[in-house]
Amino acid sequence: MNKPDIYSGRLTAEEYQRNFADIKPALSDYEAHIEASRCLYCEAAPCIPACPTGINIPSFINRITTDNIDGAAQAILDANILGGSCARVCPTEILCEQACVRNHEPEFSPVKIGRLQRYAVDNRQSGEHPFIRLPETGKTIAVVGAGPAGLACAHHLARKGHNITLFDAREKPGGLNEYGIASYKLVDSYARQEVDFVMDIGGICPEYGLQLGHNLSLDQLRKQFDAVFLGLGLGGSRSLGFQGEEAKGVEDALPAISSLRQCNDLSQLPIGRRIVVIGGGNTAIDVACQCKRLGAEDVTIVYRRGSEQMSATDHEQAFARENGVRILTWLQPSSLVTESGYITAVQLEKTALDANGKLQGTGELTSLPVDTLYKAIGQHFLVDSFANTNESPELNGNRIVTDDNFRTSLVNVWAGGDCIDKGEDLTVHAVEHGKRAAYAIHHYLQGGSDNG
Template sequence: MTQSPLSEGVVAGRLDPAQLTENFGDLHPRLDNHEALVAADRCYFCHDAPCMTACPTDIDIPLFIRQIATGTPEAAAKTIFAQNILGGMCARVCPTETLCEEVCVREVAEGKPVEIGRLQRYATDVLVDANVHPFERAAATGKSVAIVGAGPAGLSAAHRLATHGHDVTLFDARAKAGGLNEFGIAAYKSVDGFAAKEVDWLLSIGGITVETGKTLGAGLDLATLSDTFDAVFLAVGLGGVNALTVEGSDKSGVLDAVDFISDLRQASDLEQLAIGRDVVVIGGGMTAVDAAVQAKLLGALNVSLVYRRGRDRMNASVFEQDLAASKGVRIITNASPKAVIGNGSVREIEFEYTDNDLNPTGQTVRLAADQVFTAIGQTLNAEGLPDLDGGKIAVTETGRTSVEGIWAGGDCASGGDDLTVTAVAEGRDAAEDIHATLMA
């Protein structure tokens, strides 16, 4: 079906270049040397530190902060990378306010935690910016591993396996590696092409070949991969999206928030991105918040984020919710979409208010909209994959699937919480199990 042209309210160039540059500047600029020393000095260097327990990758946080405090950020970076090879990006995108910083003793006692995330970025940027890799590749083992998906889990597994001396071929459906780090997060969280720079730095360990434009079912199949390689690791993410199924949802201007964020991240000129005057985002997770905030930063006059449950049930953290509100995004809760209204292209969207159990109350509201972005969940294309559990690939703690010789991790695998840092940990741990299995 061919959609009607977009509303006349959807235009490019709402803001001048200077304003766009300011709007999409670094959300948390890197600490300078003095700021890093002051921030590090606040750490108590706790024994059995709760921040370490809260970190999905088990980084020795007190150690790396002490190394910063003693003027050796390169050593701090190596401490971080030993556990989390994507520590630079995680320092930018991790919800530290609900992980390490939430349990920081300073947070509990004073309401102001040690700035662990910003200190991690300070340390890791030292090595990535200098293109210095702190690890060496072991002697070649003669074993080969195929990894499908070059996002956080796949990259983490690839690096750990290459470090052990295995030959790794990393396949990805897109034109370049990086996964969600490259295509799926708000532009103001990773500026100056850092995601791509970090991938290049990671690959410099050697032993990793990247093949882009390759996806399962279109040029790749598990049977062939299993026959060709000694092991296979699946890190395919969640490629499908849940569609809005209400009346009128096929109208022009109803778009996928994931695609909007990807287009924005890859845009060479933000002035060329068309955005509506009245934008409505449906959803309550990080993707919804990222889409809503960036719509506002592009110059949309009115942006509303609408979620069917209460604020306490939103997957986006309180920090992210507050960030959206601070940028002028109106957050409406306990409202479910009922109909998209317009002649060819969207003009309004109708919502029905619900109670806490999602029962309709009979009360409705219409919001003006010339653009609607949906962020109501992603799904796994399960065709040809190992056994599933709750719509994701069933795995053990070390990532083993129901098929011998095939592991999985990241968003496509069961048991995770859909965080970059968790995906990194799962890729690392699966790689260690693959290594142990291959060398047994």
């Protein structure tokens, strides 16, 4: 057989630049002031509880209208130290902006809270750090995982004067913001710039290339440090479970997104002509749209239920269609067709709900030719993170169990982010987990009860 149609340099330099430019350009001063003036500064503002980190949205928007940009940024960063990246990647359309009273008549158009948040953070005067670190306490905390949860936890504990060692398995910090978000959402190395800003407060010592369960032990950390926070994320990708899954051209979506984000020259990145993505979440949308923007001609997302059940928001689904991505619902893969070690097609089975509402295959089959098939069917927690550990945190399925203060079943270990069994897998939720865990850890270190 001929090798699948996968090669690099499908587009011109100008096309690559255009396709991977910021999809939400920053507001100008004039645009920001006009948009901020639309806020009604509600006394019981519904947008505040709709924000997982509890940013006082009317307060920061009001400060924009009075040209107090530093004050606006301070109000945001006090609640969400990663407010810059969250302004770019948060699904604001289902959070704060969905709650905005401007959604009702006569306008039916919410205040653009996310873009105003970005405007405030981006235009803060970058002189002194906006936070002052308290005198050192002598207490030490190990934060494992330099993603949003770990960074938020480390920052809040550093503000209290504690010393934090920040461990991460990768060579760069940032977690999914650095490795797993579509590059047109976080452009110009913004994720790394934000990490540098977090670190600038002092008291945070990074240690990279150290992975829990491999060259780092939870037992060792518990003995060496006064407290431990686990922001491990979900490091394993789920399998389809079909013969041929090891064939060339069958890939996990997150590593593909990571490769693109770490690539300095997109013209050198090979891409297939015919792409199929299995899954219905934001990762599926991101990898599909990026493939299309790299020059793939035929990109299809396949999801086993209806579009209403997709975890990707309506906004994300519409964005995919605008990018020329086809979304096929009520279909699931039934087998992979391979030849000479390469995937050539995926066979799909129509699905439906039975009388009890349970999803089942109908037996009706179709197939799609494919050069590359991406699996975006979810991630799972790597339980070998606790290999060679005498005492491990309690798990619920493949997530770490925590109490309301994010403490695990181990007395001096807290956890947050995607690896725990609370909330949605969103950056803003991870930030809130890390922040609240930091409050509980500080209380514990001050001699409070061990559950915060």
